[in-house]
Amino acid sequence: MASKDQSTPPPADNLTKGPTVPSNFIRFIIDEDMETGKWGGRVHTRFPPEPNGYLHIGHAKSICLNFGLARDYRGLCNLRFDDTNPTKEEIEYVESIKEDVRWLGYDWDDREYYASDYFDQLYGFAMSLIRAGNAYVDSLSADEIRKYRGTLTEPGRESPYRERSVEENIDLFQRMKDGQFEDGAHVLRAKIDMAAPNIIMRDPTLYRIRHVPHHRTGDRWCIYPMYDFTHCLSDSIERITHSICTLEFENNRELYDWVLNQLELYHPQQIEFARLNLSYTVLSKRKLIRLVDEDHVSGWDDPRMPTISGIRRRGYTPESIRNFCERIGLAKRDSIVDIALLEHCLREDLNRRAPRVMGVLRPLKVVIENYPEGHVDMLDALNNPEDPDAGMRQVPFSREIYIERDDFMEEPPKKFFRLAPGREVRLRYAFFITCRDVVKDSATGEIVELRCTYDPATRGGDAPDGRKVKATLHWVSAAHAINAECRLYDHLFTKENPNETAEGKDFTAYLNPDALEILSDCKLEPGLLQATSGFPYQFERLGYFVVDAKDSREDRMVFNRTVTLRDTWARIQKRRK
């Protein structure tokens, strides 16, 4: 960037700020609107979830987009519940949605709206359409309407009720509202064109009868407006400028525009973008509901789920998700983002902020034969090498400790530099130890204990004689350890794209049986007793962990592994197989 004034140095954060928000086609549209003054310099977006399920990471993309645009252009973003189908929607979902949006770090102030708040106005607009001869009450059955609609290649036929008089339509629609008809007896339809090449325009249904109470309006209504009628009008009522939705609504834009044009109302611009797909998981509400209903997972907030509540419980941070949503970009082509990018954003954030601790997942007892019995050393350990302000803590060391079973091999292969018979390694922040003997269960042959010796001169982890070791192991003093349960998570599916199914199979066939591994005999350093949920820790050399918000108890702590550390050794092993 060229500086115009040579006497003024460029701002320092020009270089340190990191990647700026990349532009995209929606920002181009808005930039142009700002130049032409199309909306009087306003940007007003909305995030319009239907409260019929929990939000997932795909919604996060939309949330970050809509709220992010409002933030960057000094505009506003509304939270609006698209609650026009009382058979599917529940109050539980609106509460969870609000919690999730807030957790992601966004604020809608007092602009919490519900399409159901507009039912009166919507009814009035429907009446206007009828009076103008642009809508009619149809008395065909659902089945008949489908048959009359035609196909992709053949035009539809007009309903015999299409030419009812305005008066009759008004009367019928009023009586629909008054509850004089059964579900399905009539619908209100837009009168457009049964031969339209866009099937959506073949006299779309605007209202249907449903004698079902609504979670907000109760029994006040028994007719409910359809999405296409509701959404554009809600946007219009809220003076939205850019109505951003996903690609599958591209066909619906013609109807969005038609309704607003017929009614001659304030007319936002609908813009479509490609929804997020992530490898090794599914991101459709229908499929997520099945995972919950069929007990493939423990619930919407199961840490294996890609739901916001699931990944929150798993230990993901809002910052990492926001960052991810910026990095994936925005376009109109269908794509599947590599879940490794999400994990990268997570590690990047966690590495900076998570205090380091030691925890042994699969303990192997080590007795230090030349260490005095009953003695305890308090050793200084760095809380976070990435953060000098994080300070130090003390960790107890004693004659009997636990190390990770994976850190010892009786017959080590070439590139294994951890502990082995006769080999010396460093115990982090403690001493060098050398393995002298391997104790096995005489019956099973299983290794039950290691006998080692330590070098007292290496206290803290450095040898005064300058000798080096190839590995540093984490450890926990046996007498001081907390017993805890750790839940290790992996990708929910074994297939990169579980939506792509073989003949006769469905996506559940690719569920990963190892997506959850429960380890119930973990040994953690004593300081972890203070750990509370929502606060991430790095278990050194293993990964990032967080207290499970639901199942952890004071006398039985439960930790979730949020994500592993990158593991070069594991990759080497995998390559070998």
Added chain:
RNA sequence: UGGGGCGUCGUCAAGUGGUAAGACACAGGAUUUUGGUUCCUGCAUUCGGAGGUUCGAAUCCUCCCGCCCCAGCCA
């Protein structure tokens, strides 16, 4: 074989007629008391294909190919 969209590295994605950004992944190497972090290095002579226009094309034109969406009284 109707209509609406979309095809740029393994995965995302910039690029808007002037000679293919970046990120992730991957592969090497350096530093390291985490096989972590960090730091270097490499990674599309070519943009779905074929023609054409142009001094010059991923960008413009023509034809072809492939993928996604729409036939709910779901959203």
